[in-house]
Structure formats: C-alpha cells, structure tokens
Amino acid sequence: MAIQITAVRLSGGTAHEHITHLWWTGQESGKTGDSTRAQIVDWIENQAGKAFTSDRAGHRTEVGVVTPARGEKYLRTHADGVWTNNLLALPRR
Numbered sequence: 001m002a003i004q005i006t007a008v009r010l011s012g013g014t015a016h017e018h019i020t021h022l023w024w025t026g027q028e029s030g031k032t033g034d035s036t037r038a039q040i041v042d043w044i045e046n047q048a049g050k051a052f053t054s055d056r057a058g059h060r061t062e063v064g065v066v067t068p069a070r071g072e073k074y075l076r077t078h079a080d081g082v083w084t085n086n087l088l089a090l091p092r093r
Contacts, residue, residue, distance in 0.1 A: 002027040002050040053086040
C-alpha cells in the first residue's frame with residue numbers, strides 16, 4: 001500500500017525533525033487518515049509501506065526515513081538521490 005502525505009504538523013521548530021503528525025490519503029483505497037511520525041516510520045521500515053508527496057503537476061517524491069546519529073528517526077523526501085524539503089512545503093495542521 002502507498003499513501004500520499006497531504007499535510008503535516010510541526011512542534012518545537014521548523015525542521016524535518018519537528019514533524020510530529022502527518023495527514024495522508026491511501027493511493028489505492030482513497031481512505032484518509034493521520035498518523036504520528038513514529039507510526040509512519042514503523043510502517044515504512046517494518047511493514048514495507050510506501051509514502052510520497054505530490055506537487056500540482058503530479059510529480060511524486062518518495063518519503064524516506066532518516067536515522068540521525070543522535071535523536072529519533074524522522075521523515076524526509078528523497079528525489080534523484082538527494083534529500084529534499086517537500087514535506088516542509090505541505091500545508092500545516
């Protein structure tokens with residue numbers, strides 16, 4: 001299953017590490033929901049989940065898990081071998 005991330009909530013700052021919740025739509029089901037960052041990280045790493053963002057032109061960018069040397073894992077988009085800021089460009093909730 002794949003989900004499109006449609007909005008985020010940040011707490012305590014404005015960087016990727018501060019994303020606490022994500023809103024999404026299921027690609028196949030059309031189901032909508034929200035999950036914590038930890039839930040999405042677990043889903044991607046342990047349940048073969050796939051997440052992406054999409055711009056107005058329909059270009060998809062994959063969401064990946066970043067494992068920092070210290071601190072909790074977080075999510076960030078990854079396109080053409082480069083980490084990008086697509087999640088931070090999404091609407092805030």
